[in-house]
Amino acid sequence: MGSLPPHDAPLPLGPEAFFDESRPVIDFLNGYYRDIESYPVRPDADPGWLRTLLPVAPPEHGDPVEAILEDVQQHIVPGLTHWQSPNFFAYFPANGSAAGLVGDMLTSGLNVVPFSWTASPAATELESVVVDWMCKLLGLPDRFLFSGGGGGVLHGSTCEGVVSTLAAARDRALRSLGHEGIVRLVVYASDQSHATFQKGASIIGIPPANFRIIPTSASSGYGLTADSVCDAVEADVANGLVPLYLCATVGTTGVGAVDPVRDLGEVARRYGMWLHVDAAFAGSALICPEFRDCIDGAELADSVSMNPHKWFLTNMDCCCLWVANPQVLTSALSTNPEYLNNIGKGGTEVVDYKDWQIALSRPFRAMKLWVVLRRYGAAGMRAHIRRHVEMAKWFERMVRADERFEVVTPRSFSLVTFRLLPQYEGDHAMDALNRKLLVAINTSGRAFMTHFVVDGKFIIRMAMGGAMTQMRHVRDAWKLVKEKAKEVGALPREYAQLREMN
Secondary structure (H helix, E strand, O other), X not given: OOOOOHHHOOOOOOHHHHHHHHHHHHHHHXXXXXXXXXXXXXXXXXXXXXXXXXXXXXXXXXXXXXXXXXXXXXXXXXXXXXXXXXXXOOOOOOOOOHHXXXXXXXXXXXXXXXXXXXXXHHXXXXXXXXXXXXXXXXXXXXXXXXXXXXXXXXXXXXXXHHHHHHHHHHHHHHHHHOHHHXXXXXXXXXXXXXXHHHHHHHHXXXXXXXXXXXXXXXXXOOOOOHHHHHHHHHHHHHOOOEEEEEEEEEOOOOOOOEOOXXXXXXXXXXXXXXXXXXXXXXXXXXXXXXXXXXXXXXXXXXXXXXXXXXXXXXXXXXXXXXXXXXXXXXXXXXXXXXXXXXXXXXOOOOOOHHHHXXXXXXXXXXXXXXXXHXXXXXXXXXXXXXXXXXXXXXXXXXXXXXXXXXXXXXXXXXXXXXXXXXXXXXXXXXXXXXXXXXXXXXXXOOOEXXXXXXXXXXXXXXXXXXXXXXXXXXXXXXXXXXXHHHHOOOOOHHHHHHHHHO
């Protein structure tokens, strides 16, 4: 079959191989970012199209890096949604940076696997330092610092942190209830909370009937109220169920709602629930003092998480999770086979991050976050956050000034939600028209936005946060929105009303 003899096997890693193969990639990425605005933000691709372009089997003999990059340019790039495009306003950002890329290169190049202190002492200790730095930058209570009896870990996503803390809360409760008590445990979240909480509850064995989705309303800014939680908890307690876990969100995905952490923390303490604060996106803004009130009451939380890979210029993936009592977390997640025990220096007094997560293996995530913090500093990161907030303020003003539109919920951090207004009394076609508007915006290739449904209304989300996004891109996006609104038939209200009268 043309196989190579063992003595001719390639030597895939070494100084020459690394230099020769990485330099073309750097040149390729430099060209990609130079030309990124020339690509449609979201591709016009059909499912399965890439399979028709690629061979049905891998090559028998390897190709040079240049040939691989040519295929990337011809076949892969045209089918990408360009998350780093300055015209990407969908979901929440997953912004990167030059420093984040450099840190990722160091992470991948060093390629250590720090599941325990012994497996890579410097990687473990840098992670402990970096999560403490982030805790201080965000203004979290000292109880989440290692020196304060708590501590932090870098996961790949909020989902991992949620499953880990749910497992910790479950095991803490079952120590007194017995294992059979799992059918009595109840998890609480709002109708604005991320779906990962429902998934996580299912993974750790909470019966689906014991997951409470508590309604919110415009009167509370779609934040979860303490009274609504108390009502749900009291009903469950009366039925012999056990409140286990409550999620408070700072910056929900749909509309950016902020739950009252202190109020919910007091409810959680009253009923012995684990309180988790999910600040996946908006947590980055907490480095700015003007947003610190959003986390008031965090000293009542058992855990807090935020994602530097969203708005903190740290390339995917990177999620900070802090816990007030690491022993509760590690007792639920630790395994101690003999082959993983620390022998000699380290012993049992060091942090073994394998016991702070679901998986055993893990990358050196601390390196890229450390590089970002070192390269831009706290002042640079605050300026980065504030720049996007100012863009969002401008966009919100433009929407409010156009009588065809409404701002559905007040701007939250760098997120603006808006929609076309009904054009006359009893106009029930606006959801369809707003859907049509969003499709027109996205198929133009000039911007990409996503939607949400709140109170039965189809709304459009404009989430600013791209590392390359400048004010001119936001202005262009508003120009595009107005252009497409006209194309889909949205008229100034007085003309629409006259047309209806006639």
